[in-house]
Amino acid sequence: MLDPESQVPLPKAPPPAGLVLLLTGLFANGILAGTMYLPSLPTVGDDLGAADQILPLTLTVFFATYAGGQLIYGPLSDRYGRRPLLIGGQVILVLGSLACALSGSMTAFLWSRALQGLGAASAMATGRAIVNDAYDRKQAARATSLISAALAIAPVIAPVLGGLIEHYLTWRSGFWISGGITVVVILLLILLLPETLSGRPAGPGPLLRGIAAAYGYLLRSRAFLAFGLLNLAIFAGLHGFNAAAPSVLIDTLHIGVVHYGLLMAIGSGGYLAGSLLSSWLGRRIGLLRLIDLGVLCMVLSAVGLAAYTAIAGPDVAVIIALRVLWATGMGLAQPNTVVAAVGINPATLGAGAALSGFLQTAGGGMGSAVNALFPAGDPLFLALTFGGTAVLGAIIWWSNRAAAGQALSERE
Incomplete structure (x- = not known):
């Protein structure tokens, strides 16, 4: 592994087409x-004879190994290359998906979901490092913004596809389909993705020490x-809001499920807009000012929601409008x-990708x-916790902005 104290970048090869x-x-x-x-979760519980309170663990174990796995893939990709770690992780994802489809008990299903998460972690840890391998910082920021904009659609599509599969097929079919999609991804990686790590250390030293x-x-x-x-605070706000919103909007404010x-x-649309705006503004105002603008949008919207709810009471239109503004700020800052x-x-692109992904x-x-x-x-607790994460992120960012700017200028 390269010495982490070494800060001299190696020359970059031209990025692969269609990266x-x-x-x-x-x-x-x-x-x-x-x-x-x-959407199939209740059916999974009925089929495998699991109590309702166990079902959320199927998501928990996935994200536990998804987070922890990144800490393994990232530094290993700094040593052995991005391509083998990425493809190997996707193979694990296929095996996990097939194991889910074949599970005969909830215990087996939980272990299979953990295997899925471990495999999926390879994409986050090595994919982010590949972007930084292939592009300079400004190009990498633009590429990440475009990827983020496209990914804003995925969380909307996923439940729609899952609902169609549940309605017309079976829950097991969804995992067979997921495994098949991943096989296609593996083939594309083999055919189209070269190794992007442009050098190897002269003296690697012991693995764990590195x-x-x-x-x-x-x-x-x-x-x-x-x-x-800052990224940790952003995702705390995002998932905190998403976890509390169904009870507030559906149960308390009585809006329909559809x-x-x-x-x-619409909230995802705000993130899409912010990501596209970030890609357009990046060359004009620079990375630090884009983050400043994104943090400001998130603070004003989240704290504004808390203040409005405390004074005037909850209002669906206000909640959604300020959530869209917050998501736009996230799209500006997060990429x-x-x-x-x-x-x-x-020297630590893989480890940096892994640790930042873990924090997220x-x-x-x-x-x-x-x-x-x-x-x-x-509604007030939702607004207060949402506002609290935005304030936390702002404190983290603006108290460390000078150090961040100095580090960036040293890499130019």
């Missing part, structure tokens, strides 16, 4: 594998923590925090878990 499109499909497949089955050195360097870097912890789905899709965190040091996933889990501490369906 952005290929990586978009790769990331989208991970989202489909993780969430497409959710991994520890890479993570130690990143955790000591104030700039990396500025980007990584209406609710449409409103959540740039990812690129900057991963690229803090050219951990933030989502924390945001969801916080909801268990408050009364379900209370």
Whole structure:
């Protein structure tokens, strides 16, 4: 593994043709594998004889191995290359999907979901590193914004596909289909993706010591923590809102289920708009100012929602309008925090991708878990926790912005 203290980037080869499109499909497949089955969840429980309170664990175990697996794939890809780790992880994802389809008990299904998550983690950890391998920072930010914009559609498509599969086929068919899609992804990777890691260390040293050195360097870097912890706060807000919103909007404010789905899709549209705007503005105002603008949008919208709800009471139109503004801010900031965190040091791109992905996933889990501490369906608690994550992110960012800017200027 390259010395983490070495900050001299190797010359970049021309990026492979169609790389952005290929990586978009790769990331989208991970989202489909993780969430497409959710409309079938009650049927899964009935078929496997599981109690209702066990069913959420099918998502928990997936994201647990999805988060932890990134910490393994990332630094290994710095040593052995992106391509073998990425393809190997996708093979594990296929095996996990097939195991889910063949599960005869909830215990077997949970283990299979954990295997799926471990395989899906390879895309997040190595895919982000591949972007930074192939492009300079400004190009990488633009590519990540375009990928993020396309991926905004995946969480909308996944439940629709899952619902159609549940209605016309069986829940097991969904996992066979997911495994088949992943086989196609593997073939495309083999045919179209060359190795993007442009050098190998002269003296690799012991594996565990190299991994520890890479993570130690990143955790000591104030700039990396500025980007990584801001991303954690963003995803805590996103998943915290998404976890609390059904009870608030459906149970408390009495909107229909179909209406609710449409409103959540509008929120995804805000992220799509922000990501596209980020791609367009990136060359004009720079990465730091884009993050400033995104953080400002998220703070104003989330804190504004808390203030409005406390003073005037809950209003569906206000909740959705401010959620769209928040999502637009996320689209402006998040692709740039990812690129900057991963690229803090050219010697640790894989480890940076892994650790930033882990923080993102951990933030989502924390945001969801916080909801268990408050009364379900209370609009004010939703608004306060949503606002709290935005304020936390703003404090993290603006107290470390100078260090982040200095680190970026040193890499130019």
